[in-house]
Amino acid sequence: KMMFDEGEKEVWSEIEEKERDWKSLLTNGNYFVKHHRWGKPKLRIVWANDTLDRLQWADPKKVTKDNKKVKGFIQTDDILEVRNGFVKAKLPKQGAQVRTKCVFSLITKSRTLELEAPTEDAKSKWVEVFESLQKDRAKVKIASR
Numbered sequence: 001k002m003m004f005d006e007g008e009k010e011v012w013s014e015i016e017e018k019e020r021d022w023k024s025l026l027t028n029g030n031y032f033v034k035h036h037r038w039g040k041p042k043l044r045i046v047w048a049n050d051t052l053d054r055l056q057w058a059d060p061k062k063v064t065k066d067n068k069k070v071k072g073f074i075q076t077d078d079i080l081e082v083r084n085g086f087v088k089a090k091l092p093k094q095g096a097q098v099r100t101k102c103v104f105s106l107i108t109k110s111r112t113l114e115l116e117a118p119t120e121d122a123k124s125k126w127v128e129v130f131e132s133l134q135k136d137r138a139k140v141k142i143a144s145r
Contacts, residue, residue: 022132026052030126031060033116035103037088044071046115052076052133055106055113077137078108082130088112106130 029047034057036042044057045068056073063069087105099116102123106113117123 022129023052025125025129026055026133030122031118032057035086035114035116041116048076048133052136055079074106074108074111074113076133078110079106079130079134079137080109081105081107082127082134083107084127086114088114104130 026048027050029045032044032046033041034044034046043060045060045063046055046057047068048055053076054073055076056068056070058068058071062071083105085100085103085105087107099120101120102117104115104117104123104127106115115126117126
């Protein structure tokens with residue numbers, strides 16, 4: 001029988017709380033500017049479904065309290081890499097209202113989702129969230145083998 005002292009219990013509860021924190025952030029979602037290879041950047045609400053296997057986005061103007069009308073999605077298992085900055089989107093023109101330090105990219109084999117967070121701090125937090133998601137999905141894959 002293994003006994004934990006109070007310090008170890010605290011560490012484990014902090015780990016569990018952090019895990020709940022990033023998962024709830026993902027399912028609640030956030031507003032991002034979604035950049036495209038073609039066309040203008042658009043404001044989108046981006047969130048994960050309850051099982052965390054789909055990352056979805058919608059036009060915030062078409063979202064109601066009871067219904068988020070999904071405009072697009074990627075499977076979270078398909079995310080190969082979370083990278084800072086633009087990867088494929090058309091780079092903004094000089095003087096455009098884009099905070100390039102707030103941009104990160106979610107790269108899959110078939111597409112790249114490039115998102116601009118509201119602030120650099122928010123970007124850092126969301127990059128951390130997506131990296132936690134990747135680690136979690138890798139554990140799920142291993143467990144299901």
